[in-house]
Amino acid sequence: MSRTYAYFAGLVGTVCVAFILAMLFLPLTRTIRSDVLQGFLIGFGLAFVTAQVYARIKAVRINGWTTLPRLGNPGNGMLMRAACAQLFPGPVNAAEEAVYWWANSDGAGAALTGQQEYVLHFPAGGLPPNNAFWSLTMGDAGNRFVANSLRRYSVGDRSGLVPNPDGSVDVHIQNEPPAGRESNWLPAPSGKFILWLRVYQPRAAILDGSYRVPPVARVEGGQR
Amino acid sequence: MRLEHLLIFGSVMAATWFVAIYFWPRMLLSVFKRAILVKGFGDGPIPVNTLYTQREDLFADPLHVPAGGSKVASAGVNRDTLLTLGWLDLSKGPLVLQVPDMADRYYSVQFTNPSNNTNFAYVGRRTTGTAAGGFLITGPGWDGEVPAGMGHIASPKRSVLLIGRVLVYGDGDIKAAYHLSKQMRLTRQA
Numbered sequence: 413m414s415r416t417y418a419y420f421a422g423l424v425g426t427v428c429v430a431f432i433l434a435m436l437f438l439p440l441t442r443t444i445r446s447d448v449l450q451g452f453l454i455g456f457g458l459a460f461v462t463a464q465v466y467a468r469i470k471a472v473r474i475n476g477w478t479t480l481p482r483l484g485n486p487g488n489g490m491l492m493r494a495a496c497a498q499l500f501p502g503p504v505n506a507a508e509e510a511v512y513w514w515a516n517s518d519g520a521g522a523a524l525t526g527q528q529e530y531v532l533h534f535p536a537g538g539l540p541p542n543n544a545f546w547s548l549t550m551g552d553a554g555n556r557f558v559a560n561s562l563r564r565y566s567v568g569d570r571s572g573l574v575p576n577p578d579g580s581v582d583v584h585i586q587n588e589p590p591a592g593r594e595s596n597w598l599p600a601p602s603g604k605f606i607l608w609l610r611v612y613q614p615r616a617a618i619l620d621g622s623y624r625v626p627p628v629a630r631v632e633g634g635q636r
Numbered sequence: 637m638r639l640e641h642l643l644i645f646g647s648v649m650a651a652t653w654f655v656a657i658y659f660w661p662r663m664l665l666s667v668f669k670r671a672i673l674v675k676g677f678g679d680g681p682i683p684v685n686t687l688y689t690q691r692e693d694l695f696a697d698p699l700h701v702p703a704g705g706s707k708v709a710s711a712g713v714n715r716d717t718l719l720t721l722g723w724l725d726l727s728k729g730p731l732v733l734q735v736p737d738m739a740d741r742y743y744s745v746q747f748t749n750p751s752n753n754t755n756f757a758y759v760g761r762r763t764t765g766t767a768a769g770g771f772l773i774t775g776p777g778w779d780g781e782v783p784a785g786m787g788h789i790a791s792p793k794r795s796v797l798l799i800g801r802v803l804v805y806g807d808g809d810i811k812a813a814y815h816l817s818k819q820m821r822l823t824r825q826a
Contacts, residue, residue: 493660502799
């Protein structure tokens with residue numbers, strides 16, 4: 413659900429509505445051929461916009477993170493299935509198997525970019541509750557892997573994150589390695605990026621929505 | 637504007653709207669079907685009722701996707717699980733999925749209904765545990781006995797998209813995860 417996509421959906425919606433209004437109120441010469449053709453195109457455009465709007469209504473946003481509930485579950489409704497097919501490139505897991513959050517903005521709502529430095533701070537005992545594993549994966553603006561000196565594309569329960577003395581965990585998300593904190597570095601590209609938080613076999617606190625993913629916080633004075 | 641034009645335009649629009657929303661998941665899954673059965677993922681097409689596991693070298697170095705293969709399996713960023721994919725056709729009878737002992741390693745096999753992109757069954761650590769086993773996969777209208785000691789997956793459709801995910805603990809573990817993935821096998825019911 414990137415901003416570009418939102419603008420595109422808005423544009424398609426506006427064009428469709430403008431067209432319908434023009435047809436209703438302007439004295440245009442009509443043929444049956446144009447009725448059918450325009451009906452088809454506008455119906456298709458509105459279907460795209462409907463699914464996009466539905467996804468935005470159903471999306472749960474917390475601290476800059478977005479997730480869609482009941483993805484991949486049977487009986488989740490025709491509109492949710494259309495939205496899911498538009499937003500994800502393939503079949504995704506049912507929520508009981510895995511829950512996905514994504515973020516393209518920090519906790520304050522500004523776009524995530526490698527021109528800034530960020531910290532994702534999990535309080536002590538606040539890592540995503542799961543019975544399998546969790547991971548935080550970096551994608552560039554086009555949702556592709558980001559080349560970096562460590563060849564590290566994600567961090568998580570298996571990446572050797574070093575907790576702070578109080579048991580909390582900081583993930584440093586930035587373009588340049590943080591001196592002395594490389595173990596907790598998730599390399600970012602120099603431009604805009606997307607973060608994916610995956611939790612497999614999520615526990616009840618995630619499924620019932622009570623677990624809140626902490627915000628990705630911009631480090632003051634961290635800009636390059 | 638005359639009423640009949642408005643009616644024709646309006647009904648075509650409403651019908652297209654409904655059909656597009658209803659069939660959007662099916663359109664996405666038909667891309668997957670084509671990717672698996674026609675294009676493959678860099679090693680040629682994958683026959684129906686055959687499982688294909690993502691290549692080790694591709695997982696180790698995800699920046700370089702081999703040319704010639706479909707990109708659908710490598711779309712998005714996933715560095716957790718090694719993927720196994722297969723397109724199943726149950727019209728000629730049930731199939732058997734064999735899974736090896738995963739020794740508590742996370743894995744899942746997702747069975748997706750290609751007509752609406754929802755998952756109607758899972759085999760794996762969460763649902764069936766990690767011991768070795770066999771699962772009989774049957775299509776609609778199947779009437780028979782499930783062999784003793786075998787699990788049963790009843791598919792609502794003759795076509796099924798199967799997606800397997802085996803957890804990779806780290807770069808040194810890719811080979812082990814690949815080896816386990818390759819031991820997930822589909823056979824025809826004996």
